Amino acid sequence: MPDQPVARYTYLGPEGTFTEAALRAFVGTEQVDSEPAADVVSALEAVRGGHADLAVVPMENSVEGGVNVTMDTLAGSREPLVIVGEVVVPVSFVLAVVPGTRREDVRWISTHPHAWAQCRGWVARELADAAHMPATSTAAAAALLAERGREAGFDAALCSALSAQRYGLETLAEGVADNPHAVTRFVVVSRPGPLPEATGADKTTLMVHLPDNEAGALLTMLEQFAVRGVNLSRIESRPIGDSLGRYSFSMDLEGHVAEERVAAALIGLHRVCPLVRFLGSYPRWDRRAPHMAPGTHDADFVAAREWVEDLRAGRV
């Protein structure tokens, strides 16, 4: 048998981001063909353009919620991309500085906005006068501080312990996190192709538009899931952008499109929503199977369909 070609990965870089840690957790080895990207959009564009096979990007954080740039870039282009996997990584930060910097010298702290949101309380308590300078990632802040020192325009980075070490920074505080159990969920994205097989513990990601100015349109959309026993694990609204009051809905549901109840919900959505974008069915990171309500197993749908076929054929 010929060797399988090695998948080329890209991820939100530079080296040392939590996204790189997620990539390594996903492939389960340090040996991976990977190239960091400057930001989420560039990582996803590298896959669209064929420069990489797979991109790992942050999707959702347990404290700060959805990563808008990921949701919008995945859903927003005419050339579709699909999610083929997910990874959940615990996140806690270190306060990293150029060696010799004292705690009382720290006025400006650079990090990714999602990281800042997870450490705001700690900063208010420990460094009350410090302010935030946004960076494209936690490791980008660390790398810039290591490269430019005082010329970077900030005094410290909130980043992973790995980045502080990789960029030769000194750690002034570790375990920085307002919520010690915070986790970030990352998704693995590819160009469309054969779907990952259903495992019995999967998720499906969708982006849906509702009909304009229709009372109850959101309820009608949600009913498509409820009546088929499909649980949603995330739903967020995002502005469509062309006028006020128009929103799309980004959501994850428990199940795989290969399952009857999920397929039936998608058929329902297709009938009642002007746009439904399928963004992938893929195994859950925690391998937790959904609770199945009575009457929602594949066999129940098959039996019900056969019954209707009998009726149509006159076998009453």
Ligand SMILES: O=C(O)C(=O)C[C@]1(C(=O)O)C=C[C@@H](O)C=C1
């Ligand atoms: O900047 C990083 O290190 C990232 O991997 C991005 C990111 C995010 O977008 O949420 C990932 C995990 C943390 O929640 C903070 C930042």
